[in-house]
Amino acid sequence: MEPSGARVRFVLLSLFTGLVSGLEITSTGPTSIEKASGQSVKLDCQFSLASEDSGPLDIEWSLLSSDNQKEDKAVILYSGDRAYEDYYAPMKGRVHFNSADPKNGDASINLTGLKSSDSGTYHCKVKKAPGIRSRKLLLIVMVKPSKPRCYAEGPTQEGKDIVLKCISSEGTSPLQYTWEKTSDTKLLPASAVLDPVGGTVNVRNASASASGSYRCTASNRVGTEECILYLNVTPSPNTAGIIAGAIIAVLLILIIIAIILFCCCRARHRKKYEKEICNEIREDVPPPKSRVSTARSFTVGSQRSSLGSMSPSNLHEYALKPQYDKIPSSEEYERPPSHVPLPPPSGAKMAGPNLSRMGAIPVMIPAQNRDGSIV
Template sequence: MALPASALLLIVSLGSVRALELVPTDQKKIEKPEGDRVTLDCKFTVGPLDVGSLDIDWALVAADTQQEDQQIIMFSGGMPYVIYDGLKNRVHFNSTDPANGDASIDIINLKSSDTGTYQCKVKKVPGVQSRKIGLSVFLKPAKTRCSIEGSQKIGNDLIFKCGSSEGTAPLTYEWQKLTGSRSLPKGSVLDESTGVLTVKNVSQEHSGTYKCFAKNRVGNDECMVRLDAVPHSNIGGIVAGAIIGTLLSLGLVGLLVYFFCKKKKEKKYEKEVQHEIREDVAPPKSRTSTARSYIGSNHSSLGSLSPSNIDGYSKSLYNKVPNEDQERPPSQTPNFVLPKVAGPNLSRMGAIPVMIPAQNKDGSIV
């Protein structure tokens, strides 16, 4: 049975009325570095037939279909709710009022653990729409180090190494020369996946500063190293010089030891000679007894002289009397004074009187 024209018109008019729809977006897969922020887009429109309450639900889709999805944040009854503790204080709705058609969320301070597939689901009875967005959080290369292996001598082969201790794989490496010709040495080979640059037959032209760039999808890091190619040194001459220098040093030390021992022996010998007692040498005579004997022996002669002949005799003999103070060396001159004794006391003590003639200034006897 054919439908009346009025019924057909009603069906066509109801079909033309818009229902709940999600605004198209080009977000399918997003890549971000750690520490950055991301906005997951989910805008929608509603139709006149969508008269139910609005519910928005964001979930992290489980990688295993046997597990349940992890609910993250939701909007219901006009209020937002954060459910997933892993994103607590890091996720919120982009709009202060998602009911106006913007169910997008922002995630700040991204971590590598945030990598996954996120699903936005908007419900307004009778309409229901959903969308999935993939998010990959990468760690940028960091702590990149450069080094050169091998002796930097002209003609040698060298290996330039570059590596990052942090960064999400895959990492690629690139080397550049910053000085001189600013091009890598001819014939050098670079492994971009390991950062190893092999340089054959190094020459003076290869000297300069080199920079390495470590890259991945979300960032890069760099380091620098300096190459100073120098000629080969005369190793034989260096060894010979070292040997000669060592021998000379040993010879000098030997001479010093020899002279030191010789000097020590000489000092020891002199000390022994000074303390040696000679048994075959007679002890020295006392000068005091000699002088007194001399004076005593001439006493009788002086006493028997008459005034007439004493003048010539006294001059010849008196002047010959030894003077102890004059003959004695300065070091042996006594530093004491004999006590004065009276004449009578001297006679009682057995002293013999001696007459010493007086002299004038010119030495003549008065």
């Protein structure tokens, strides 16, 4: 029973202290604030004191952790009649008390150069013994949309589906996109389908009337940005003519390649054939005759033909001339030197029958006149 009695006494003492204390938070403004990045914000925390609050004044602002397992982060403090404004490193130089002397009942702070990381729940705690009071405020730092990029996706030709896209790379969700035509009728084409979340406009079966300038606006709760797009819908090209031209070009290329290959093969075949002819050894051709036998046969034949045309009167003169042009027969080449007949005496005249018996061959010499010409 004794522990239960002690607990009851503690609860009653707490209630009595609350009733006696005159410390109160008097701020009644909104507890949720939305601001754009780069802006400034005032977190309001007004309080009032009574004569019963005689202890030292302590003010503490902290950023509550979203994870219960982590500790809260103290942002700025006031204790012992002194302000500690550079207590939290990420906000150093950006957080200050709104009043130069918070003891006058103003514990509000100003936060400048807001960043998206500054978002969170801020807790203002005012303590002056025996009273303690606190207030919580939710700060949402939103990023303004960046300047969007406008472009057309797909071929911008008549009869095709053209997609107009608008994308902003930065900005706190939700972002909303709106499209409007700024030229001609100021209205989007009748076949256009708008997606405000994705930022697209699908113009189905586009016609030339869809050409013109368009404006896209990206917006959220803290700002807007826009971009301009000019759309030019062109007539569709002659597809059949393009295909026919492509086919003809391919055929011409194939024909040229075939001609080049044919010429190369033919030149290679001709070169190979000439090389084989040069290296071929013909066995059916008899070897060439020697120069001696050819000359002999030619001389003998010439002599015989000359003898047939000689007259008896010229034969005697021919017999008297030395036989310097006689070509020895094969028997004479084979006969030993001892059997070679001696030449007739230079002064003696031999008759034709004697010359024949000695083996001489009659040769006809053409008659000449005194001038040297042949008769």
